[in-house]
Amino acid sequence: MDTSLHSSAPQSPAPQASAAIEFDDVVAGYGDFMILNNLSFKARRGAITLLLGPNGAGKSTVLKTLFGLLRVRQGRILLDGQSIAGASPKALLAQGIAFVPQGRNLFGQLTVWQNLELGGITLGTAVTHERIPEVLEFFPRVRERLHSMASALSGGEQKQLEIGRALLLRPKVLLIDEPSIGLSPLVVQDVFKLLRRLADQGTTVLMVEQNVKSALKVSDEAIALESGRLVLHRPAGELLNDPHIERLFLGGAHAAAPAGQVA
Numbered sequence: 001m002d003t004s005l006h007s008s009a010p011q012s013p014a015p016q017a018s019a020a021i022e023f024d025d026v027v028a029g030y031g032d033f034m035i036l037n038n039l040s041f042k043a044r045r046g047a048i049t050l051l052l053g054p055n056g057a058g059k060s061t062v063l064k065t066l067f068g069l070l071r072v073r074q075g076r077i078l079l080d081g082q083s084i085a086g087a088s089p090k091a092l093l094a095q096g097i098a099f100v101p102q103g104r105n106l107f108g109q110l111t112v113w114q115n116l117e118l119g120g121i122t123l124g125t126a127v128t129h130e131r132i133p134e135v136l137e138f139f140p141r142v143r144e145r146l147h148s149m150a151s152a153l154s155g156g157e158q159k160q161l162e163i164g165r166a167l168l169l170r171p172k173v174l175l176i177d178e179p180s181i182g183l184s185p186l187v188v189q190d191v192f193k194l195l196r197r198l199a200d201q202g203t204t205v206l207m208v209e210q211n212v213k214s215a216l217k218v219s220d221e222a223i224a225l226e227s228g229r230l231v232l233h234r235p236a237g238e239l240l241n242d243p244h245i246e247r248l249f250l251g252g253a254h255a256a257a258p259a260g261q262v263a
């Protein structure tokens with residue numbers, strides 16, 4: 001790793017070799033209202049880092065800020081030790097960061113194939129066409145429906161297509177916000193297994209997920225936010241086996257969410 005070779009400004013403390021992403025004292029928000037309050041954390045390369053916390057804690061805001069959709073008002077965000085604060089989403093895509101937002105983000109009136117082609121628009125047609133079959137290897141059900149309208153796919157297939165579209169770029173960092181929403185438990189398991197496989201191949205995954213227990217099972221690290229502040233950073237396996245996990249995330253000690261609401 002040669003992160004030091006390219007850095008013009010001195011950066012202290014020295015970036016940790018294994019941290020693909022680092023938030024360093026980040027403040028960000030909407031208008032005059034700051035949501036992330038001096039947030040610092042690191043996400044390891046080739047690991048799945050799970051972002052937990054009650055509704056409104058700022059989890060999606062972390063992903064949006066990382067993807068350049070919100071301005072960093074204070075602090076730094078580092079990708080492989082280099083500051084990326086201020087970079088546009090387009091520039092970040094080019095640097096290998098892909099974002100799969102919450103909800104449905106396809107062009108419903110276009111075909112599966114056309115949606116994939118659009119995902120590769122920055123790559124050029126030749127490269128895109130070469131990569132589409134590679135990506136579809138992961139999603140046999142979607143591959144069978146290349147010429148269907150995206151809106152005709154099931155919710156699970158649509159989410160898989162969205163992930164496939166992001167993978168066309170061969171991202172080194174994949175940001176994914178609540179992928180399990182609206183999917184059946186079996187499909188959710190497929191999506192999680194795919195994320196695990198990608199991480200094992202070296203992709204850094206930062207995932208927001210309310211499906212806490214299943215997500216912890218495939219994740220390496222878990223961090224939890226409350227009101228835009230870090231309240232916990234632990235190995236996922238350790239947290240999964242913590243007898244207090246229910247209290248932590250299902251409406252207890254740490255939870256600002258009303259009891260019963262899944263954090």
Ligand SMILES: Nc1ncnc2c1ncn2[C@@H]1O[C@H](COP(=O)(O)OP(=O)(O)O)[C@@H](O)[C@H]1O
Nearest residue numbers: 030035053054055056057058059060061062208
């Ligand atoms: N576009 C927006 N404009 C203003 N406030 C927003 C916007 N999006 C989110 N917020 C506010 O930011 C806070 C954190 O939101 P968010 O990051 O979406 O939380 P989470 O993903 O943890 O549920 C909430 O109080 C929310 O109301």
Ligand SMILES: [Mg+2]
Nearest residue numbers: 059060061208
């Ligand atoms: Mg959210």
